[in-house]
Amino acid sequence: MAEFGDFISALGEFGLYQKWLVLLLSLPLLLNPFQMIGQVFIVVDVPHYCNTSWIRAVGPNLTEEEQLNLTVPRDADGAYEQCSMYSPVDWDLGSIVAYGLNATEKCSSGWVYPSAQQPSLLTEFDLVCDRKDLNDISQSVYMLGLFLGAMIFGPLSDRIGRRPVLLISIFIQSLFGLGVAFVPHFYVYMAFRCVVATAVSGILITALALGTEWVGASYRPRAVLITHCCFAIGQMILAGLSYGIRNWRLLEIAGSAPMFALFFYIWVLPESARWLVTKGKIEEAKKVLQKAASINKRTIPPGLLGQLKCETQAKSGSFLDLFRKKHLRKVTLIMSCAWFVNSLVYYGLSLNVTNFGLDIYLTQLAFGAVELAARISCIFLLQWFGRKKCQAVLLLLAGVMCLIIAGIPKDQPVATTVLAIIGKFAASASFSSSYVYSAELFPTVIRQSGVGLSSMAARVAGIIAPLIRLLEQYHRAVPMAIFGSAPVLGGLLCFLLPETRGAELVDDTRGGRPAAERHVSDNTGVDTPPTEQKNEALLSGHWSCS
Structure with missing residues (x-):
């Protein structure tokens, strides 16, 4: 029986069509860092x-x-x-x-x-003294929005499709992101940021699905991680943008308005052909597959394309399948834990940029550069060592760095920053690994639900991370000790997961063949595309979405 991966192989696993799609998915992520951590630069402490x-x-x-x-x-x-x-x-x-x-x-x-100080969020809304904690609380409210976005847009994307959810998310982020620049009160600011966060979450998890479902098995890490590289580049742009624009309202406009330029996605963004097939929309799936093949200058054999039909419509997966099915329950619980601890250490380091003792703009630039290096290197690490080892070891490394930072004296800012940069490298690479790993572990019919649930766990950690920083008033080492110990535990749990390197994506919740039997690899252990002869041999098979 033919698998959907054979159709991807026939039209080209990573041709011009997929490269164009990855570029489209990368542009929103280029702008997302401003929404994620931009507040760090508009609440810079000043004498008062x-x-x-x-x-x-x-x-x-x-x-x-x-x-x-x-x-x-x-x-x-x-x-x-x-x-x-x-x-x-x-x-x-x-x-x-x-x-x-x-x-x-x-x-x-x-x-x-200071009279020469440009208007900032801190000075305009008096986020000092008794109101100082409102800064961290507002970051937690933003993370709550990310949580709500994962809860809403994950299952919604499985129900109505990847394309409409991504378009809706872009519209919401554009509208409310720009609206933040004109809010009259801090509580309105927090409410608008919460809405923006739901859209950011929708973009992140939907881009993941489109990026993995349109490319071949051996190119999945590359497709996902290229978009993550754009997120890292966006962090470097954020450092320069915030350094040059000190008026917080102008900075909000500069960081949010470019999102309106992405409205042309209405005409060019495709739906996932794999999702269309699982929903029984065969004719639509054929059209987008043929269009992709045409752009890639390839031809899908008519006999193979003719097999793309449903004898019975695919049974939709349920959110409850994540816990009802034994093989999915283990994956769901461990991946949710991995996302939780990964988010905790990532935001623990990212939001702490003002406390490492060096210039915050230079530190953010270094963070962005090292994150870019982490995303790029992750492409090769996942290919060489597999998903499980990378996920586990990178989490352990990030945790150990935070534990060491907790013991470094406050008068050693250079040592602290160097360790933080290493930790940020490991946390960023681990986050990228978890996106690729999750997309491969969950079946197509509930992929967005599974990734959405994992993302919800990460957003809970994001809500908690700014609040953990408040524990610094009791002892400066307490936050970093927490940020370090959690990923160590999560890294150890990841060793219990199955390996998915080179495995074809699973479409239904029945479990399918073991990953080892679905691998597409050579004797070196490095993923390689299926041969052209395989497509011809499969012409006598039959594609079924039942």
């Missing part, structure tokens, strides 16, 4: 003091330094307190200078920031 303009009523000619000296207490290091002030009194200036003020209170009239 309580607004003590009340003293101007009795001392209008006081200099700024004299005003601070009279109305703001100093800390143990001799610097002005940023979150407290002397309580206002109705004395004359001479009495204030002669006797001084003693009673203190929290800032009651707002804060004063």
Whole structure:
């Protein structure tokens, strides 16, 4: 019986059509880093003091330094307190200078920031002192949006198709991403960012499905990881963009408006032929397969194309199959755990960029560069060592780096940053591995549901990661100790998963043949495309989507 991979092999496993598709899927991911971690650069901490303009009523000619000296207490290091002030009194200036003020209170009239400072999220919405935690809370709200996006768009993509979900996600991200630049209140900002995050999540998991379902087995890592490389390049662009544009509203516009240029996808983005077949839409599947073959300058043998028919329509998979089927339950639980710990360490390092002691723009540029290297190297690592070993070892490496950072003194910023960069390399490569691995482990009929559930686990970790940073007030090593120990545990669990290198994708939930029997590889263990002769031999077979 012919498998769908034989049709992909006939039209070309990674021809011009697939390369064009990968380019289309890469463009949204080029813009996504701004939404994912852009807030780090619009909430940069600046010196601030309580607004003590009340003293101007009795001392209008006081200099700024004299005003601070009279109305703001100093800390143990001799610097002005940023979150407290002397309580206002109705004395004359001479009495204030002669006797001084003693009673203190929290800032009651707002804060004063450097006059040369461009408007930032921190200065406009006063995210300082008692409101400082709102920054991390808003990041958690964003991660909640990613969670909701995975929960909504994963199953929806399995139900209505990959193409419409991707188009809807692009529209939502464009509209609400630009809307963030015009919000009047911080809580509205958080709500809009949450909606943007749902769209970002939809784009990530839907691009994964299209990227894997249109290419041959040996090219799947390359297709997925090329899009991830664009995500890394987007991080480097983010560093330069945020360095050059310090006004947070202008930065939001610059980072969000280009998404509107992708509306032309309505006319050029194809649906997954594999998904169409599993839904019994055979004529539509034939049309897109023939179009792909034409662009690749290949011809699908008429006899082979004629076998693309359903005797009975494919039985749709259910979200419950992920737990009802024994072989899927194990995969689902372990991959969800892997995504969870991977997300925890990835965002733990990414959102901590301001705490490593070096210039944040330079550190972000280094993070983007090392992430690009990680995504590229992952293409070869997955091919040489397989999915299971890469996933497990990379998680272990990321965790060990964080555990070492937890023990590094605070006065060693260079050592801390170098270790963080190594950890970011491992976490990024591991994240890429998990995308490829998950797409290969879950059947087509519930692939988006499985990836969506794994992504939901990752988003729960994303919600928790900013909140874990709040534990730093008890001891600076606590957050990194948590970020490090979790991936070590997850990495060990990954050794229990089956290997899928070179295996044909499974379409239904029945389990199918073992991965080892479906491998397309040579004696070297390196994945290679099926031979042309195989297609001719399969002409006597029969494709069934039942």
